[in-house]
Amino acid sequence: MPTQRSARRPEAGSGPIDRLKPYLGTWDVKRRIIDRFNRAVITFEGQAFVTPVQFEEHGDTRSDHATLRSSRTYRLDDDVAETLIVRFPSLAEFIRIDGSASQRVVHHCGPDLYRGRLFFRGHDAWAEVWHVRGPRKHYLSLAHYRRA
Numbered sequence: 001m002p003t004q005r006s007a008r009r010p011e012a013g014s015g016p017i018d019r020l021k022p023y024l025g026t027w028d029v030k031r032r033i034i035d036r037f038n039r040a041v042i043t044f045e046g047q048a049f050v051t052p053v054q055f056e057e058h059g060d061t062r063s064d065h066a067t068l069r070s071s072r073t074y075r076l077d078d079d080v081a082e083t084l085i086v087r088f089p090s091l092a093e094f095i096r097i098d099g100s101a102s103q104r105v106v107h108h109c110g111p112d113l114y115r116g117r118l119f120f121r122g123h124d125a126w127a128e129v130w131h132v133r134g135p136r137k138h139y140l141s142l143a144h145y146r147r148a
Contacts, residue, residue, distance in 0.1 A: 020050070020084060024050050025050060026148040027047060027145045028148050031043065041064075043061070043062045048145060055074045082099060084096065095107055102119050103118050105117075111135050112132060115130070115131045126145045128142075128145075
């Protein structure tokens with residue numbers, strides 16, 4: 001995750017892990033999902049934990065019908081091309097994060113298409129927006145991360 005100053009190309013010698021350092025630690029997370037396929041609104045509230053090699057999130061997902069304990073984990077790998085590679089636990093690539101303060105990301109998962117936008121607002125907050133479409137998916141997800 002880049003620093004606010006990295007809206008331009010990163011300086012020589014400032015690799016992805018260097019840019020990640022300000023984001024290490026614990027984050028409060030709030031997410032709202034507008035599920036157009038099932039005509040529902042779902043919320044998530046919890047915490048994310050960022051280490052040099054992993055992003056982990058735990059919390060409660062609420063719908064009109066239930067509250068479920070939820071979690072997700074990604075591996076973080078630096079890359080020689082000045083990007084941070086976000087991988088699933090299987091080590092398959094999910095997305096690449098570059099040094100921009102605002103960036104677009106895309107992930108194809110079988111017939112599903114994930115189009116995202118990441119906004120890094122300094123060292124104490126970031127947000128992500130996802131538009132997801134597939135045969136059994138159609139939702140918008142907006143998450144806000146604030147330093148705990």
